[in-house]
Structure formats: C-alpha cells, structure tokens
Amino acid sequence: MKGILLTGDKPIIPEGTKMVPVYIMGKKYDVPETLTIQKALEYAGYQLIRGCGCRGGICGACATVYRIMGDHKLYFGLACQTVVKENMVLTQIPFYPYKRRIHDIDNLEPTAETMAKIYPEIMKCVGCNTCTRACPMEIKVMDYINAAIRGDIERCAKLSLDCILCGLCTSRCPAQITHYNVGMLARRLTGAKIFKSAEHLKARVQEIQSGKYEPFLRELIEASEEELKRRYVEEREWEPLDSKEKGWKPQDQRYL
Amino acid sequence: MSGYPESLRESIKLVEKTRAERVEKAKRGEIFKPLTMEQRKEVLSKFHPDYMEGTKRVVNVGPDKGEMFPNELADLLEAHSRINPKDFDLNNYDLETDVLVIGGGGAGSSAAIMAAYQGARVILATKLRHGDANTVMAEGGIQAADQEVDSPYYHFLDTMGGGHFLNDRKIVASLTSDAPIIASWLEKLGMMFDKYPDGRMKVRHGGGTCRKRMHSCGDMTGSEIMRVLRDEVRNHPDKIEVIEFSPAVELLLDENGRCAGAILYNLETEEYIVVKAKAVIMATGGFGRLHFNGFPCTNHYGATADGIVMAYRAGIKLRFMDSVQYHPTGVVFPEQNVGLLITEKVRGLGATLLNKYGQEFVFPLEPRDVESACIIRECTERGNGVVTPTGRLGVWLDSPMIDMLEGEGTVKRELPAKYIQFIRHGIDISKEPMLIFPTIHYQNGGLWMDENARTQIEGLYSAGEVSGGVHGRNRLMGNSLLDILVFGRRAGLHAGEYVKNVKIGKLTLEHVVKYEQELEQAGIKTDRIAPMILPDYIREEVKAKEKTSRYFGTLR
Numbered sequence: 001m002k003g004i005l006l007t008g009d010k011p012i013i014p015e016g017t018k019m020v021p022v023y024i025m026g027k028k029y030d031v032p033e034t035l036t037i038q039k040a041l042e043y044a045g046y047q048l049i050r051g052c053g054c055r056g057g058i059c060g061a062c063a064t065v066y067r068i069m070g071d072h073k074l075y076f077g078l079a080c081q082t083v084v085k086e087n088m089v090l091t092q093i094p095f096y097p098y099k100r101r102i103h104d105i106d107n108l109e110p111t112a113e114t115m116a117k118i119y120p121e122i123m124k125c126v127g128c129n130t131c132t133r134a135c136p137m138e139i140k141v142m143d144y145i146n147a148a149i150r151g152d153i154e155r156c157a158k159l160s161l162d163c164i165l166c167g168l169c170t171s172r173c174p175a176q177i178t179h180y181n182v183g184m185l186a187r188r189l190t191g192a193k194i195f196k197s198a199e200h201l202k203a204r205v206q207e208i209q210s211g212k213y214e215p216f217l218r219e220l221i222e223a224s225e226e227e228l229k230r231r232y233v234e235e236r237e238w239e240p241l242d243s244k245e246k247g248w249k250p251q252d253q254r255y256l
Numbered sequence: 257m258s259g260y261p262e263s264l265r266e267s268i269k270l271v272e273k274t275r276a277e278r279v280e281k282a283k284r285g286e287i288f289k290p291l292t293m294e295q296r297k298e299v300l301s302k303f304h305p306d307y308m309e310g311t312k313r314v315v316n317v318g319p320d321k322g323e324m325f326p327n328e329l330a331d332l333l334e335a336h337s338r339i340n341p342k343d344f345d346l347n348n349y350d351l352e353t354d355v356l357v358i359g360g361g362g363a364g365s366s367a368a369i370m371a372a373y374q375g376a377r378v379i380l381a382t383k384l385r386h387g388d389a390n391t392v393m394a395e396g397g398i399q400a401a402d403q404e405v406d407s408p409y410y411h412f413l414d415t416m417g418g419g420h421f422l423n424d425r426k427i428v429a430s431l432t433s434d435a436p437i438i439a440s441w442l443e444k445l446g447m448m449f450d451k452y453p454d455g456r457m458k459v460r461h462g463g464g465t466c467r468k469r470m471h472s473c474g475d476m477t478g479s480e481i482m483r484v485l486r487d488e489v490r491n492h493p494d495k496i497e498v499i500e501f502s503p504a505v506e507l508l509l510d511e512n513g514r515c516a517g518a519i520l521y522n523l524e525t526e527e528y529i530v531v532k533a534k535a536v537i538m539a540t541g542g543f544g545r546l547h548f549n550g551f552p553c554t555n556h557y558g559a560t561a562d563g564i565v566m567a568y569r570a571g572i573k574l575r576f577m578d579s580v581q582y583h584p585t586g587v588v589f590p591e592q593n594v595g596l597l598i599t600e601k602v603r604g605l606g607a608t609l610l611n612k613y614g615q616e617f618v619f620p621l622e623p624r625d626v627e628s629a630c631i632i633r634e635c636t637e638r639g640n641g642v643v644t645p646t647g648r649l650g651v652w653l654d655s656p657m658i659d660m661l662e663g664e665g666t667v668k669r670e671l672p673a674k675y676i677q678f679i680r681h682g683i684d685i686s687k688e689p690m691l692i693f694p695t696i697h698y699q700n701g702g703l704w705m706d707e708n709a710r711t712q713i714e715g716l717y718s719a720g721e722v723s724g725g726v727h728g729r730n731r732l733m734g735n736s737l738l739d740i741l742v743f744g745r746r747a748g749l750h751a752g753e754y755v756k757n758v759k760i761g762k763l764t765l766e767h768v769v770k771y772e773q774e775l776e777q778a779g780i781k782t783d784r785i786a787p788m789i790l791p792d793y794i795r796e797e798v799k800a801k802e803k804t805s806r807y808f809g810t811l812r
C-alpha cells in the first residue's frame with residue numbers, strides 16, 4: 001500500500017542489527033538479536049508445525065526451555081514472547097504427557113475430597129516450588145496446588161486463572177502432578193458450584209423457551225428496511241454507564 | 257527504564273504535554289467530534305483497504321464465478337487441489353464416523369459436544385493443537401441479552417445496525433434468542449464469568465450496543481471459553497475422537513450429492529486419511545493469515561481460509577466474502593509484537609488516539625472500519641504518523657489517561673494480559689502510550705448457511721467465523737464468540753439428528769475433478785495450490801538454498 005511499510009508477519013531487520021548465535025536443539029544458527037525465539041526459528045529456516053499457535057502469548061503452544069551457554073540455570077518462556085539472547089541453547093516442549101481423569105462436573109462437589117479423588121498425586125507435592133519457577137505466566141503454581149489440597153477450591157481457581165495450559169510446570173514436577181488439569185477442575189467447580197448462579201439468566205432462558213420473544217423478533221424479520229432503520233435510530237434508548245447505581249429503566253418496555 | 261528508544265521518546269514528550277488538558281476535557285465530557293455520515297463515507301472510500309483500487313479482482317471459477325474477491329483470497333480460489341483424486345480408492349476409507357467436525361476452535365468444539373450429547377459418534381479433526389484457534393485469543397467478551405432492561409429484540413436491532421442492515425435476519429434472530437441459552441450452558445459447564453457476589457452477571461457496553469450485555473472473564477474471555485470446552489470434550493472420549501495436526505484438505509460427497517466426509521492430511525507423517533462420515537461440520541475459522549495488502553494480523557497461525565476453499569470447490573456460495581475487518585488498534589512497536597490486537601476496551605476506558613505532535617485527530621469510538629481509515633489517512637495523506645526504528649508508521653494510543661480518569665491501578669486490573677505483554681519489552685502501559693496501526697482482524701463474511709447452520713449441500717453444516725451472513729458487513733464486538741457457540745450448538749444438534757436416518761452412498765471426489773476442469777476452461781494457468789494450511793514465513797534466502805532436485809523416500 002502506498003506510503004506504508006507493510007510486511008505481513010515478516011519482521012523488519014534494520015541494517016546493522018547485531019547477529020547473535022543461538023543453538024536450536026544444540027545446533028548453531030546466527031540470528032538477529034531483535035527476534036523472538038519463534039521468529040528466530042523461522043529466520044533459521046524452520047517451518048513450524050508443532051510449538052506454534054496464537055503467536056501472541058495466550059495459547060500455550062510454544063513452551064520453551066533454554067540455558068545460556070556456560071550458565072547452569074534453566075530458563076522457561078514462551079517462544080512467541082521471549083526475545084533471543086546471545087548463546088541461548090533452546091528446545092521447545094510442544095507436548096508433554098499429562099493425566100486427565102474423566103469426570104462429570106454436574107455430580108461433583110467443590111471439596112478437598114473431590115480433588116484428592118480425581119488427582120490423588122497432588123498429596124505428594126514436596127513443596128519444592130519448581131513449578132512456580134517454570135511458569136511463563138508468573139502464576140503461583142505451587143500455591144494453587146496447595147489450595148487444592150486444602151480444599152480451598154475458589155483460591156485454587158483464582159490463582160490459576162491466567163493459566164494457558166503450556167505444560168511447563170508439569171514437565172518439571174518431581175511429584176508428577178499435572179498442575180494445569182488440577183487448576184482446570186478447580187475453576188470449573190468454582191464457576192459451576194461455588195459462584196452463585198445468575199437468577200436473571202435462568203429467568204430469561206425460561207422466557208425464551210416459552211416463546212415470549214418470538215413475535216417481537218418476527219416483527220423485526222418482516223419489517224421493511226426503512227422501518228428497521230427507523231427503529232434502530234429512534235427507538236433504542238441508550239443505557240447510561242452508571243445504570244446499575246441509578247437503577248435505570250428504559251421508558252419503552254414493550255419489547256422487554 | 258523505558259522500552260522506547262530516544263527517537264520515539266521525543267514524540268512521547270509531546271503526548272505528555274497535552275495529556276493533562278485532554279484528561280480535563282474528558283472529565284468534562286467533551287469529546288473529539290465524530291464524523292458525519294458523509295464524512296465517514298468519504299474517508300472509507302479513500303483510505304479503507306477494502307475500497308481501494310487494486311485490492312480486489314474477479315474470480316473466474318466456482319459457484320460465485322464473476323464476483324470480486326480480495327486478491328489474496330482470489331488466488332486461493334483459483335488454485336489446484338493438493339491431491340489428485342485418481343490416487344484415492346474411496347471404497348477403502350480409513351475411518352468412519354457419524355459426524356466429522358473440521359476445526360477445533362470454539363465452534364468445532366461446541367458442535368462436537370452437542371452432537372455427542374445427541375448420541376452421535378464424532379471425530380473432531382483439527383490442524384494444530386485442539387484449542388489453538390482464534391477463539392483462545394478473544395479478549396473483550398461475549399454478548400447475551402439477559403438483563404431485565406434488555407431483550408433479544410434490542411440485541412437484534414444493535415446487530416443489524418452494526419452490520420449496515422445487510423445481515424441475514426433469520427440468522428440474527430437465532431443468534432440473539434439463543435444467546436442467553438449459551439450463557440447459561442457455559443455457566444453450567446463451569447465457566448468463570450465475572451459476577452457480583454449474588455450471582456448476577458457483570459455486563460458492560462460494547463461499540464454499538466444500546467444496552468449493557470457484554471459478559472467477560474477478565475480480558476481472557478475467549479481463553480476461558482476455549483479451555484472449558486476443550487476440557488468438556490475430554491470428558492467424552494467414548495463419543496468424541498480428537499485428531500490433532502490433521503487438517504482437512506478436501507470434502508467428500510456421495511453419489512447423491514450429500515456431504516459424506518473429508519480427506520485429512522497428517523502433517524507429521526504426510527499421509528492422507530480418508531474419513532467417511534454421515535455429516536460434516538465445517539468450523540475452520542477465519543482468514544487473517546492471508547495478510548491482505550501486506551497487513552499484519554491479530555489471528556492465530558492457522559487462520560488461512562481452508563474451509564472456504566474446500567466448501568467452495570464442493571459448490572457452496574460465499575457471502576460478504578469481500579469484506580475484511582481491519583481492527584484500528586494493532587501493535588506497531590515493539591517490532592516483536594507487530595499486528596497483535598489491542599482491545600477496543602482501551603478506548604472504551606478513555607484512552608484517545610494522537611498523532612506525532614500529540615494532537616487528537618479522530619473520535620476514538622468510530623466504527624472499526626471508519627476508525628482504521630482515519631488512522632491510515634493521518635499517517636499517509638496528512639503525514640502525521642510516528643515512524644518506528646524499523647520504518648513502520650503508527651499513531652499513539654494514550655493508555656496512561658486511563659489511570660488518570662479511572663484511578664491508579666485501573667490499567668493493571670482491567671488489562672492484565674496487555675500489561676504483561678508490554679512490560680516484557682520494558683514498556684509500562686499505565687505510564688507510557690502504545691504505538692498502533694490497523695491490523696487484519698476478522699472475516700466478516702463466509703459460507704452461505706441458514707439459521708440452523710445448514711449449507712446448500714445436504715449433510716454439510718457451517719459454524720463460526722467460516723460462515724457468512726450473521727454479521728453483514730461489519731461485526732460488533734462480542735457477537736463472534738456468541739456466533740460460534742450458537743451455530744456450533746445448532747450444527748451439532750441438527751447433525752446429531754440428521755445422522756440417525758441418513759444412508760450414505762458411494763463416495764466421490766468428482767467435484768474436485770470438475771473444479772480442475774473449470775480452472776482449465778477458464779484458462780487459469782497456475783502452480784498455486786490450496787487450501788494453504790499454514791502460512792509460509794520462510795525467508796527467500798533460505799529457500800534459495802533448498803536445492804534438492806530429486807527426492808529419495810520422504811527426506812527433503
């Protein structure tokens with residue numbers, strides 16, 4: 001497009017950008033130091049199939065483990081979010097075997113017993129905190145496992161809310177726990193059993209099933225385009241931002 | 257320490273200079289003047305990529321022969337199949353099932369669950385991991401008219417207005433009257449909706465809504481919906497078989513013209529797998545990775561219009577397929593994040609858009625297409641864009657205004673995912689603005705289907721972003737997450753019923769043979785193949801060195 005530099009998803013590498021060696025599964029490639037690990041893999045010539053999903057830090061497909069050569073420490077990150085470093089030695093862990101018990105959410109109670117029955121291995125947590133250190137989302141993983149053990153399901157749910165199911169915690173746990181499935185169960189139990197259900201929603205579903213809105217919608221389906229536009233422009237009262245505080249009600253209640 | 261280089265900091269200083277005054281104005285309720293209808297039309301026709309000359313061309317094959325499509329899509333429609341039908345003995349299929357769902361996003365997963373609830377055996381085949389999809393990326397929320405002051409009637413009106421009154425009205429009626437049923441289903445499955453202690457849903461406005469009906473789970477609404485659905489699929493391994501890394505490449509029909517399965521491609525072993533099915537649900541999502549006009553996109557890696565190509569070859573017409581939604585606020589700096597979405601909520605919370613001099617130039621809540629065109633105008637014709645170190649153009653989105661308007665800590669609380677994404681690059685968006693430019697976001701149109709997700713081919717259903725008609729020419733925020741579940745559910749329910757009585761005849765790929773003939777008759781000589789499956793991001797320099805000229809075995 002005229003006057004705008006557009007390159008699809010190809011990164012622009014300004015002249016003079018420093019090239020740094022990175023070791024993809026131990027093999028050396030020189031890549032521009034500004035790239036993310038994901039784009040460095042592509043720069044090197046890899047066609048990604050596994051280990052790449054949203055490319056935006058939210059799907060958890062691109063879990064990556066790396067060291068910096070000469071440093072004993074292990075680092076963890078998302079390939080799509082982490083910028084390469086000189087002498088990075090990296091591998092992706094696109095899949096890690098997990099445990100997932102089948103359950104029926106309707107027939108479970110949000111208790112410590114439920115958690116222990118479905119995922120008994122959580123009781124073997126040794127408190128090493130390795131899972132927390134591995135989490136690229138900075139989630140307090142050990143704490144949510146401990147909350148599950150104690151039966152504080154809501155806390156487990158809230159602590160694990162940002163989990164993107166990347167599996168890095170699980171790859172590191174000496175107690176062989178599949179943390180993210182524990183968090184998943186706790187969140188579903190919280191949503192379904194601990195949070196109060198929305199009464200207004202239940203009522204609305206009943207109204208819909210009783211056919212209350214069918215004639216209103218038919219009016220709109222059959223209206224001329226002019227009439228539809230007229231109603232759109234003239235008959236939609238705008239709910240103010242502070243409607244809840246004010247207890248706002250629309251004047252026109254014919255179609256509620 | 258700021259993640260912005262010196263060259264950008266100068267312009268940031270100008271933004272800071274005008275900030276206090278802008279906040280005062282916002283507090284007084286003064287806004288930048290929105291465009292009139294005529295002004296909107298003008299800026300769209302001159303600066304929106306959809307309306308620009310040279311961005312579209314006529315397609316000369318298939319059910320919409322003679323219609324205009326964006327160039328990059330036209331290329332895929334005028335392309336060869338990946339396979340040669342002669343190579344397949346369809347009497348010997350590899351797998352057999354009642355319902356084949358193609359695509360493991362929100363639409364596909366809800367369809368699979370619903371079909372399984374009906375007692376059907378389901379195969380869910382997906383290109384990447386189950387859940388690696390646009391669904392997981394949705395931040396803002398999902399609409400449903402469940403408050404006492406609202407009703408499906410108003411949701412219907414809002415949706416039509418958003419789509420410029422071109423939406424298929426029967427489909428919109430299904431969308432809006434099923435919405436509360438979907439919210440209630442999600443609640444029962446254990447989705448953690450943002451709620452008040454008494455269980456009432458927290459709802460907000462979205463662009464173009466007259467009542468508050470946007471439901472959310474923080475800024476991870478799509479992620480939460482996707483992981484709950486994916487988890488529920490895993491509760492039914494007896495009914496639903498999930499096959500990952502196996503995109504479909506062609507549909508199968510039977511001798512009576514019914515849809516009867518598909519051919520899958522195992523991305524790892526490079527085998528093709530023939531799946532016979534009594535019904536097929538197409539749920540392959542959108543097309544952002546086609547990078548129209550070279551724009552970056554917000555979409556996931558697999559958003560390559562595969563379902564459009566397959567169904568078009570089988571005879572399904574497309575609607576509104578020439579309409580691409582550009583989201584006004586995509587990242588342009590840091591270079592690592594170019595194209596990623598910055599949710600509309602940032603503007604909803606009060607941040608304004610500014611040019612390189614720190615001046616406002618547009619009302620921040622124009623419809624998405626108008627807002628995008630105004631930004632492009634500011635950067636090109638008016639020359640007021642900010643230039644990044646890599647030579648890209650952008651304008652500022654002044655997020656620090658949010659804390660000043662709504663109180664310290666609002667940015668971190670309301671936009672946690674965005675906050676983390678920028679802080680990783682040394683930018684604290686509660687203190688420094690973000691640099692943005694329009695980015696490809698959503699496929700407004702798609703496969704022709706009806707209010708029960710049926711296409712014109714018996715046994716073929718279409719659900720989610722791959723479908724057209726629901727949103728007309730422009731989608732409202734929060735209506736897509738709804739769309740995928742409403743029509744995923746309807747497709748699953750209908751297919752689940754339909755397969756109880758249907759008998760499938762002899763399988764055929766005759767439609768692919770005919771399509772190839774059409775290409776030839778139209779004089780289209782090309783080595784393009786489609787569906788694309790994955791975008792090609794390998795550098796030319798690397799490709800030039802891939803000089804294998806003879807293959808031995810599979811090593812290439």
Ligand SMILES: Cc1cc2nc3c(=O)[nH]c(=O)nc-3n(C[C@H](O)[C@H](O)[C@H](O)COP(=O)(O)OP(=O)(O)OC[C@H]3O[C@@H](n4cnc5c(N)ncnc54)[C@H](O)[C@@H]3O)c2cc1C
Nearest residue numbers: 359361362363389390391396397504541720721734736737
């Ligand atoms: C960044 C972002 C933010 C958004 N925010 C919102 C929001 O706030 N509210 C809202 O309502 N909407 C939002 N949307 C839009 C919405 O998320 C999507 O339109 C919707 O989730 C699409 O769902 P889907 O199931 O149709 O497709 P997807 O979720 O994309 O799933 C499609 C699936 O099909 C698979 N697939 C593709 N091709 C093949 C093939 N050949 N064979 C097999 N499988 C295949 C893909 O891998 C993928 O798993 C947003 C979108 C994006 C990208």
Ligand code: SF4
Nearest residue numbers: 125126128129131173
């Ligand atoms: S890694 Fe495993 S054992 Fe260690 S703290 Fe985490 S859950 Fe417990």
Ligand code: SF4
Nearest residue numbers: 135163164166167169
């Ligand atoms: S909790 Fe585990 S699976 Fe979830 S994001 Fe953190 S490391 Fe990944």
Ligand code: FES
Nearest residue numbers: 053054055060080
């Ligand atoms: S590709 Fe999705 S988190 Fe990195």
